[in-house]
Amino acid sequence: MKETTTYFKKHPWIGFVIFGIVLAMVPQMAAWGLFKQGYITTIGGTLIYAIAALGLNILLGYSGLISLGTAGFMGLATYISAYLTMDLKLPFEVAMILAILIPTLVGILVGLVSLKIEGLYLAIATLAVSEVLRKTFEELDQFTNGFSGKSASYPLLLGRFQLDKTSTYYLIVVVLVIIMIIVSNLMNGKLGRALNAMRGSEAAAQAMGVNLLTHRLIAFALATMFASVAGVLYVHFIKFSYPSSWILKLSLDFLAMIVIGGLRSIYGTVLGAFIVFALPDLFLKQIPYFENLSYVLNGLLIILVIIFYPNGLISIGHDIKRLFAKLKRGGKTNELET
Amino acid sequence: MSSKLDMPEELTLKVEGLSIAFGGLKAVDNLTFEIKKNEIFGLIGPNGAGKTTVFNCITQFYKPNHGTLLFRGHGDEVTDLTTRPVHDIIKHGLVRTFQNVELIRELSIIDNVLIGGHIDYKTTTLSQALQFPKARAEEKKYRAQAENILENLGILDRKDMLAGGQPYGILKKVEMARTLMARPKLIILDEPAAGLNDIETLELAKMIRKIRDTFDCAILLVEHDMRLVMDICDRICAINFGKLLTIGTPKEIQSNQAVQTAYLGVD
Amino acid sequence: MATFLQIILRSLETGSIYALAALGIIIIYRTSNTTNFAQGAVAMFNTFVVTYLFNRFGFPLWLAVMGGIMSAIVTGFLIDVLILRHTKKVSPVAKQIITLGLIMIVVGMAPIFFGVDPLRLPRLIDSGDLNFFGASISYNGLFNISLGLAIMLLLFYVLQRTKWGLAVRTTASNEYVARLMGVPTKTVTMAAWGIAGILGVIAGVMTAPMTSVTLNLMDEVQITALVACVLGGFQTFHGPVIGAYIMGIARNLLLFYVSSVWGGQILYILILIFIVFRPYGLIGKKVIKKV
Numbered sequence: 001m002k003e004t005t006t007y008f009k010k011h012p013w014i015g016f017v018i019f020g021i022v023l024a025m026v027p028q029m030a031a032w033g034l035f036k037q038g039y040i041t042t043i044g045g046t047l048i049y050a051i052a053a054l055g056l057n058i059l060l061g062y063s064g065l066i067s068l069g070t071a072g073f074m075g076l077a078t079y080i081s082a083y084l085t086m087d088l089k090l091p092f093e094v095a096m097i098l099a100i101l102i103p104t105l106v107g108i109l110v111g112l113v114s115l116k117i118e119g120l121y122l123a124i125a126t127l128a129v130s131e132v133l134r135k136t137f138e139e140l141d142q143f144t145n146g147f148s149g150k151s152a153s154y155p156l157l158l159g160r161f162q163l164d165k166t167s168t169y170y171l172i173v174v175v176l177v178i179i180m181i182i183v184s185n186l187m188n189g190k191l192g193r194a195l196n197a198m199r200g201s202e203a204a205a206q207a208m209g210v211n212l213l214t215h216r217l218i219a220f221a222l223a224t225m226f227a228s229v230a231g232v233l234y235v236h237f238i239k240f241s242y243p244s245s246w247i248l249k250l251s252l253d254f255l256a257m258i259v260i261g262g263l264r265s266i267y268g269t270v271l272g273a274f275i276v277f278a279l280p281d282l283f284l285k286q287i288p289y290f291e292n293l294s295y296v297l298n299g300l301l302i303i304l305v306i307i308f309y310p311n312g313l314i315s316i317g318h319d320i321k322r323l324f325a326k327l328k329r330g331g332k333t334n335e336l337e338t
Numbered sequence: 339m340s341s342k343l344d345m346p347e348e349l350t351l352k353v354e355g356l357s358i359a360f361g362g363l364k365a366v367d368n369l370t371f372e373i374k375k376n377e378i379f380g381l382i383g384p385n386g387a388g389k390t391t392v393f394n395c396i397t398q399f400y401k402p403n404h405g406t407l408l409f410r411g412h413g414d415e416v417t418d419l420t421t422r423p424v425h426d427i428i429k430h431g432l433v434r435t436f437q438n439v440e441l442i443r444e445l446s447i448i449d450n451v452l453i454g455g456h457i458d459y460k461t462t463t464l465s466q467a468l469q470f471p472k473a474r475a476e477e478k479k480y481r482a483q484a485e486n487i488l489e490n491l492g493i494l495d496r497k498d499m500l501a502g503g504q505p506y507g508i509l510k511k512v513e514m515a516r517t518l519m520a521r522p523k524l525i526i527l528d529e530p531a532a533g534l535n536d537i538e539t540l541e542l543a544k545m546i547r548k549i550r551d552t553f554d555c556a557i558l559l560v561e562h563d564m565r566l567v568m569d570i571c572d573r574i575c576a577i578n579f580g581k582l583l584t585i586g587t588p589k590e591i592q593s594n595q596a597v598q599t600a601y602l603g604v605d
Numbered sequence: 606m607a608t609f610l611q612i613i614l615r616s617l618e619t620g621s622i623y624a625l626a627a628l629g630i631i632i633i634y635r636t637s638n639t640t641n642f643a644q645g646a647v648a649m650f651n652t653f654v655v656t657y658l659f660n661r662f663g664f665p666l667w668l669a670v671m672g673g674i675m676s677a678i679v680t681g682f683l684i685d686v687l688i689l690r691h692t693k694k695v696s697p698v699a700k701q702i703i704t705l706g707l708i709m710i711v712v713g714m715a716p717i718f719f720g721v722d723p724l725r726l727p728r729l730i731d732s733g734d735l736n737f738f739g740a741s742i743s744y745n746g747l748f749n750i751s752l753g754l755a756i757m758l759l760l761f762y763v764l765q766r767t768k769w770g771l772a773v774r775t776t777a778s779n780e781y782v783a784r785l786m787g788v789p790t791k792t793v794t795m796a797a798w799g800i801a802g803i804l805g806v807i808a809g810v811m812t813a814p815m816t817s818v819t820l821n822l823m824d825e826v827q828i829t830a831l832v833a834c835v836l837g838g839f840q841t842f843h844g845p846v847i848g849a850y851i852m853g854i855a856r857n858l859l860l861f862y863v864s865s866v867w868g869g870q871i872l873y874i875l876i877l878i879f880i881v882f883r884p885y886g887l888i889g890k891k892v893i894k895k896v
Contacts, residue, residue, distance in 0.1 A: 182467045182468070185466060185467050185468065185469050186463070186466060186467050189466050189473070189477060190452075190456060190459045190466060190477075191463060191466065193445065193449055193452055193453050193456065194453070194456055196442050196444065196445055196449075197442055197453050197456075199442075200440070200441075200442035200443065200444070200445075201436075201440035201441075201442065203399065203436065203440060204436060204440035204441070204442075204453075205425075205453075206399070206424045206425045207397065207399075207424075207427070207428060207433065207434050207436075208428060208433075208453050208454055208456050208457075208516070208520070209425050209426070209427075209428040209429060209456050209457035209520075210425055210453075210456055211423075211425045212425070218463070264444070
């Protein structure tokens with residue numbers, strides 16, 4: 001048993017692929033009547049949010065920087081992709097690349113301004129930028145259709161394969177698994193160590209050759225990139241984008257996902273997305289004021305988790321394992337445990 | 339430009355006229371000293387003498403107001419350190435340790451050591467993201483190097499344990515391992531004996547000598563513990579109020595009047 | 606000329622609101638070492654309290670405001686005692702996240718307590734205008750400006766001239782050393798949160814009559830206050846206040862002369878560009894970290 005767990009630890013991508021296979025079974029479960037059809041939309045949406053949240057985790061969890069602009073950049077990507085595919089009739093792949101590239105470039109510009117000084121400035125700068133973006137979505141209606149919202153359709157891959165709801169869901173799962181693998185590869189290697197060093201001790205990081213500005217920019221660029229990917233998937237899955245979606249509340253929800261689920265944890269991020277988004281949407285809709293209550297609950301959870309359980313709820317599994325191991329050994333602590 | 343970078347062959351660091359002031363207060367005043375290759379060089383002075391400021395200036399955490407800092411690093415190349423940004427210093431072969439042992443609690447010991455190898459990695463981020471063969475091979479190579487160093491210091495068995503929660507003595511060794519990953523030409527030790535008892539200090543002395551011999555580097559020892567300093571240093575520089583008192587061998591320092599006065603009452 | 610004067614006068618009023626909010630942020634920043642992102646949300650909540658007392662319970666306006674101030678003090682104390690006290694081991698970034706979580710709690714609770722319909726809060730001084738070289742300003746506006754200035758002058762006086770002010774400044778400078786020297790830092794931080802709450806609700810009560818009392822009431826003030834701290838620098842108490850007035854004036858000038866739609870956003874972008882050249886703000890100084 002121990003050899004298998006070590007093998008999984010050494011090759012995390014296997015776990016992610018298996019996870020993806022499980023997720024891919026959802027439409028089939030719905031077809032068999034075990035899930036309602038609406039579950040596909042909810043879970044698909046949750047996975048999309050998880051992609052954006054993974055980006056934010058690189059920025060906050062590993063690098064210790066707060067961004068309040070995740071929703072704004074995600075929204076920007078939705079409008080760009082929708083406009084390019086619907087109005088300019090560009091192929092999906094081209095639209096996708098541009099919808100990822102442009103917000104990332106904007107993100108890098110914002111990063112260049114705010115990351116030179118202190119991490120704190122990024123939070124305020126992204127707050128201001130997301131406000132500018134929100135106004136843009138409302139006012140620039142030749143591109144965004146203003147308050148009426150912009151519509152898009154399911155992706156048309158390689159000019160030939162028209163996807164529907166279920167196949168777009170599969171696309172989302174594939175993208176999520178790829179991103180989980182990439183994040184795992186990066187964060188377990190040189191970049192992850194550098195970002196951790198930056199977060200843990202700027203002085204030590206610099207003494208070890210880590211250029212703070214460059215690495216802050218890389219983290220922020222990755223976060224914006226993933227938010228953009230999420231945006232593209234969103235608008236071609238939900239098929240609509242409204243300015244009222246891309247507000248501070250959503251950026252705070254992303255924060256909640258990674259704090260509650262687990263900073264610096266990939267599975268934790270997905271867990272957090274389920275807790276913050278899927279749970280209320282699937283099970284709590286009946287309770288009056290459920291949206292407000294879940295907002296209060298998420299805020300409360302953030303505070304409680306940060307103070308009492310800083311590694312997030314994902315580490316509950318880890319702690320249960322350790323508890324069992326301790327009980328097996330009769331209560332003696334084993335120092336060599338990680 | 340190249341004539342300014344002239345330094346005798348046997349020197350590894352040349353500090354000349356180093357000065358820095360904070361808000362009108364001169365923390366370091368016109369300090370000059372030299373460190374030879376493979377030398378164990380001590381920097382001593384009472385509390386507040388400016389020792390920390392001196393090596394923060396050398397490592398470019400502070401930008402000095404005046405002075406030249408010539409350093410002979412990798413490939414015998416001479417650099418003027420004042421022209422480099424702080425994160426570039428290690429590239430030339432100058433590494434420092436931290437009195438507060440700034441390790442990353444959430445990372446394993448070997449990951450902490452690998453941070454020391456950060457500058458050596460050559461593969462691109464994309465290649466690492468997709469784990470191309472070159473990236474995998476590179477990671478393997480540096481991991482082996484890190485394990486080697488940990489074994490040298492006797493703590494290989496702890497390599498996968500988290501740094502947070504380790505005993506202080508272990509942490510100091512991990513930090514030393516991290517420093518050695520960069521194959522330094524000059525190591526600045528920031529009060530390495532702080533918090534160690536007599537036996538641990540003796541072990542530290544042995545380790546420092548071993549490192550100097552095995553890794554072919556010079557060591558600048560900034561320290562309070564006089565026994566350690568007198569024991570292992572080849573030469574010592576004593577400062578007070580940011581100014582040079584004297585430079586000499588341990589014997590010469592011990593009998594120096596100015597040093598005695600400055601240290602009256604301090605061990 | 607008269608229009609320009611008009612704009613300036615109006616800006617002094619909005620500038621006062623921004624300044625009060627910015628003061629609330631900087632007081633907490635310098636005593637608890639936390640950036641309170643929830644300043645605006647809590648202020649919104651307490652303004653709802655005022656509006657509720659006035660509308661549903663028929664309190665006279667001044668009494669309702671007193672009620673809001675009481676509520677602000679209580680909420681401030683609760684936040685400090687229930688939450689911030691337990692954050693000794695928590696990093697500054699995590700503390701900011703806590704205030705972000707606070708936003709979620711407050712914004713989530715407000716509709717449950719106060720309903721979802723927008724409410725109206727009247728001006729403190731109902732009507733009447735003063736004529737000033739062809740420009741007019743309402744008595745209410747004059748009152749707001751004067752009240753704002755009075756509060757700020759009072760705070761600055763207390764900070765610079767009294768024992769309590771010294772305690773605050775010492776805690777702000779170095780909490781650990783202040784505690785060692787016998788400064789009651791726990792009381793100082795609690796008082797700071799209470800004062801920040803009061804500043805917030807006053808800013809809210811001044812803002813409310815211009816629009817209506819909704820969840821988004823203080824959103825714009827909050828962002829502006831934070832940017833004002835960036836503009837004025839986080840190292841002093843007066844820097845953000847100056848930054849706030851500058852932003853108030855610049856915003857109205859931009860709205861009127863450049864774009865009535867994009868004025869506010871242009872201001873944010875301009876300040877972000879300004880930061881490139883003056884990273885530590887108009888007045889701020891670079892903090893040299895000890896290594």
